[in-house]
Amino acid sequence: MEGKQIIHIDLDSFFVSVECRSNPFLYGKPVAIGGSSERGVVASCSYEARRFGVHSAMPGKLAKQLCPELLFIRGDYDSYSKASIEITEMINEAVPVFEKTSIDEFYMDMTGFDDFDGTLAYSKELREKIIKETSLPISFGMSKNKTVSKVATGLAKPNNYKYVNFGDERSFLAPLPVRKLPMIGEKTGESLRKMGVQKVYTLQQMPVQLLQSAFGKQGIMMWEKANAIDNSAIVPYTDRKSLSNEETFDKDTMDVGMLESLLVSMTEDLCFKMRNENFLTGCISVKIRYSDFNTYTQQVKIPYSASDHQLIPQVKLLFKKLYNRRMLIRLIGVRLSKLVRGHQQIHLFNDDENQIQLYQALDHINKKFGNKSVHRAITMGVNPRSFNPFNGMCT
The missing domain is CATH 3.30.70.270 (Reverse transcriptase/Diguanylate cyclase domain)
Known part of the structure; x- marks a missing residue:
C-alpha cells in the first residue's frame, strides 16, 4: 500500500x-x-x-x-x-x-x-x-x-x-478510543471494554488469535484496522438507475392470491438489496403481461424509501389498478427507479424506533444466513411455477 x-x-x-x-x-x-x-x-x-x-x-x-x-x-x-x-x-x-x-x-x-x-x-x-x-x-x-x-x-x-503522513498511521491511531475505528459499534465497544481494551494502542498489541477467538473474523478485521492495515480498493462510482424483478410463468394464471404474494416477495427482495447497497427509491412500477402478450404498467412516485412496509402497499395498489381485464397473466414484475444513494438514516424520516430496530435485525439475519431466511408469512412457499393457472392449487 x-x-x-x-x-x-x-x-x-x-x-x-x-x-x-x-x-x-x-x-x-x-x-x-x-x-x-x-x-x-x-x-x-x-x-x-x-x-x-x-x-x-x-x-x-x-x-x-x-x-x-x-x-x-x-x-x-x-x-x-x-x-x-x-x-x-x-x-x-x-x-x-x-x-x-x-x-x-x-x-x-x-x-x-x-x-x-x-x-x-x-x-x-x-x-x-x-x-x-x-x-x-x-x-x-x-x-x-x-x-x-x-x-x-x-x-x-x-x-x-x-x-496522516506515510509511516505515522499506527501512532496516529494508537491514543484514540477504540470506538473511533470503523466497524466498532456500541456493542462491540462494550465487549472490548470488558476485556480491558479502551484505546486503539491496546488493540494493536493484542495477539490477533485472541481477538479471533473472541469475535471471529470480525476480530481479525479489528486488529488489522487498529494496525492501519486496510487493502480495500476504491470501488468506482456507477450511477445505477433502477432495480427490477419479474417472473414469467410456465403456465398463465389468474390466481390473484398467488400473484399478490409473489409481488410482495419481489418487493421484499428489492428492498433488502437497496438497503444492502445503500440505495433509496423514489418511484415504483408494476408490470403485467397478459396471455395475449399485451403488456401494461402502472407507476407512482413516492417519498424516498427502502422500507418494505412503505413500498408493499403501493405495489399492491398498483396491481389492483392494473389487473382489470380478468385474463390469464403470463408475466408480472416490480421495478424501482429514481434510485439515489442513501443511508439507513433516511428511514428515520418515516419510521419509529421499533421499526428501525426491526429492519436492522432482519437485515442482519438475512445477510448472515441468506436472503429470505426471515420474510413475511404471505410469501411462504411462493413458487409461481408450481401453481395451477385456474384454481391456484399446487400441482
Whole structure:
C-alpha cells in the first residue's frame, strides 16, 4: 500500500446543512432532522444540538427532553438528493477515481496524481471550491488507506481537514478510543471494554488469535484496522438507475392470491438489496403481461424509501389498478427507479424506533444466513411455477 493516496470526504451534518442553506434562520440553532418530535427518531442533528447530548438514532421525545429548544424538521430528501448530485458531479470532474458510499460520503483515489504534498494541496482546493459553490461545510481526511482516512475525517470535523503522513498511521491511531475505528459499534465497544481494551494502542498489541477467538473474523478485521492495515480498493462510482424483478410463468394464471404474494416477495427482495447497497427509491412500477402478450404498467412516485412496509402497499395498489381485464397473466414484475444513494438514516424520516430496530435485525439475519431466511408469512412457499393457472392449487 506504500504510495497510496486515499482521501475520505464527508459533508458535515449534511441534512441540517442543506436545511440551513434554504433557511438561514436555522444557522447556529439546535436543529434535528427526522420524524415528528413525539414518535420519530433523529436522523441527523446540528453540532449545537449535539452539545446537549442529542445524536442520530435517538428517539425524538428524548431529544426534546435533553434540548427543549430543539427545532425538529421533518426532512426533504429531494433537496438532499439534489445537493448530493451537485457535489458528486463536482468530484467527478475533479478526480480520476472515486467511490460514493452514501449520500454524503466519498472516497477518492489520488494515487499517482502527484506527490503527497501536491495531492493535499489539490484536495484542499477542491474542498474550498465545493464550499464556495454549494455553501455546504465539508471535511476530509487523507492517508494511505480508507480506514485511516475515515478516522482522520472524523477528527477533522467540523468543516476542516486532517492528513496522516506515510509511516505515522499506527501512532496516529494508537491514543484514540477504540470506538473511533470503523466497524466498532456500541456493542462491540462494550465487549472490548470488558476485556480491558479502551484505546486503539491496546488493540494493536493484542495477539490477533485472541481477538479471533473472541469475535471471529470480525476480530481479525479489528486488529488489522487498529494496525492501519486496510487493502480495500476504491470501488468506482456507477450511477445505477433502477432495480427490477419479474417472473414469467410456465403456465398463465389468474390466481390473484398467488400473484399478490409473489409481488410482495419481489418487493421484499428489492428492498433488502437497496438497503444492502445503500440505495433509496423514489418511484415504483408494476408490470403485467397478459396471455395475449399485451403488456401494461402502472407507476407512482413516492417519498424516498427502502422500507418494505412503505413500498408493499403501493405495489399492491398498483396491481389492483392494473389487473382489470380478468385474463390469464403470463408475466408480472416490480421495478424501482429514481434510485439515489442513501443511508439507513433516511428511514428515520418515516419510521419509529421499533421499526428501525426491526429492519436492522432482519437485515442482519438475512445477510448472515441468506436472503429470505426471515420474510413475511404471505410469501411462504411462493413458487409461481408450481401453481395451477385456474384454481391456484399446487400441482
